[in-house]
Amino acid sequence: MPLLVHGVLVGEGWGRERRLGAHRVRAWPSGETARRLDAGQSREAERTMANEWGPLAGLIGDWEGEGGLDTAYSHAHRDVIGTPYREKCSMTPFGPVDNGPQKLYGLDYRSAMWRGDEQSPFHTEVGYWLWDGAAGEVVRGFVVPRGIAVLAGGTTSPDAGDFVLRATNGGAPYAIGENRYLAQNASTASYEVRVIVGEGTWSYDEVAMLHMAGFEEPFAHRDHNTLRRVG
Ligand code: HEM
Numbered sequence: 001m002p003l004l005v006h007g008v009l010v011g012e013g014w015g016r017e018r019r020l021g022a023h024r025v026r027a028w029p030s031g032e033t034a035r036r037l038d039a040g041q042s043r044e045a046e047r048t049m050a051n052e053w054g055p056l057a058g059l060i061g062d063w064e065g066e067g068g069l070d071t072a073y074s075h076a077h078r079d080v081i082g083t084p085y086r087e088k089c090s091m092t093p094f095g096p097v098d099n100g101p102q103k104l105y106g107l108d109y110r111s112a113m114w115r116g117d118e119q120s121p122f123h124t125e126v127g128y129w130l131w132d133g134a135a136g137e138v139v140r141g142f143v144v145p146r147g148i149a150v151l152a153g154g155t156t157s158p159d160a161g162d163f164v165l166r167a168t169n170g171g172a173p174y175a176i177g178e179n180r181y182l183a184q185n186a187s188t189a190s191y192e193v194r195v196i197v198g199e200g201t202w203s204y205d206e207v208a209m210l211h212m213a214g215f216e217e218p219f220a221h222r223d224h225n226t227l228r229r230v231g
Contacts, residue, residue: 019045020045020048020049020093021043021045021046021049023045023049023060023061023093024093025093025094025095026092026093026094026095026108049093050158050159051133051158052095052096052105052131052133053093053095053105053106053107053131054131054133054136054138054157054159054160055131055138055156055157055159055160055161055163055197056093056105056106056107056129056131056138058161058197058198058202059091059107059129059195059197059202060091060093060107061090061091061229061230061231062088062089062090062091062229062230063087063088063090063091063202063227063228063229063230064086064087064088064089064227064228064230065086065087065225065226065227065228066086066087067084067225067226068085068086068087068223068224068225069082069083069084069085069224069225070082070084070085070123070221070222070223071220071221071222071223072221073186073210073215073219073221080219083115083122084115084116085113085114085122085225086113086114087111087112087113087114087227088111088112089109089110089111089112089227090109090110090111090231091107091108091109091129092107092108092109093105093106093107093108094106094107094108097130102132102134102135103132103133104130104131104132105130105131105133106128106129106131107128107129108128109125109126109127109128109129109142110124110125110126111124111125112124113225123144124145125142125143126142126143127140127141127142127143128140128141128142133158135155136155136156136157137153137154137155138153138154138155138156138163138165139151139152139153139165139174140152140153140165140193146182147178147179147181147182148176148179148182148188149176149177149178150167150188150191151167151173151174151175152165152166152167152174152191152193153165153166153167153173153174154166161196161198162194162195162196163194163195164192164193164194164195165192165193165195166190166191167190167191167192168189168191169187169188169189169190176188176190176191184213185213186210186211186212186213187210187211188208188209189209189210189211189218190208190209191206191207191208191209192207193205193206194206200228200229201226201227201228201229202226202227203224203225203226203227204223204224204225205222205223206222206223206224207220207221208222
């Protein structure tokens with residue numbers, strides 16, 4: 001069977017699917033054999049997900065939020081402006097991924113944000129959230145299609161409902177990469193996101209510190225939103 005990820009054909013054998021409760025889970029080729037679960041096992045399944053996906057379990061699903069606020073320097077306005085936005089986000093669980101003895105459970109995610117009733121999103125992200133239960137480490141790797149890749153991370157407990165991830169430009173192990181234009185004109189020095197997971201909701205509050213050409217001081221490009229589960 002051809003495999004579709006977010007509607008994109010990624011080829012056969014990329015990963016097998018199993019079901020955990022209401023969720024489809026992709027098992028990677030290096031992973032353990034897919035487990036079979038029927039509807040009667042869904043409570044057990046939810047517990048399994050809470051264990052394997054740790055603090056990421058509450059982020060699994062499809063999400064929407066209308067109350068986003070972006071603070072950015074707008075070239076069109078030649079000023080720093082606050083822009084309200086609406087957002088859609090999908091997080092599909094997969095795992096385990098084995099790096100030698102390390103076992104990762106993750107979420108394959110895609111998000112998009114729109115201004116008002118515009119048709120095209122003004123910001124999008126694709127990436128992965130990863131949980132290493134043995135190390136208590138959360139990593140979020142994503143790409144912003146203006147030429148930025150972020151690998152942010154932090155440590156927390158498996159049942160945490162509130163955690164922070166950070167990355168710095170040139171940092172290790174959590175780093176930010178950017179294209180040549182941005183490195184010279186609008187370089188991202190650091191990235192920090194606080195995530196709060198609730199009942200059927202989750203929120204983020206993130207700041208990217210930018211060194212903008214023409215600005216004396218680093219500029220705080222901030223985004224925050226609360227999303228509610230829609231699937
Ligand atoms: C919800 C998340 C985000 C939204 C809605 C958003 C939106 C925006 C907007 C509206 C601009 C201004 C573009 C213009 O009018 O000139 C901008 C610029 C920028 N954003 Fe974001 N952004 C988000 C997240 C991020 C993140 C996570 C990073 C980096 C880690 C980032 C890095 C940048 C940079 C470097 C620019 C400056 C581009 C330039 O001036 O040449 N943004 N963003």
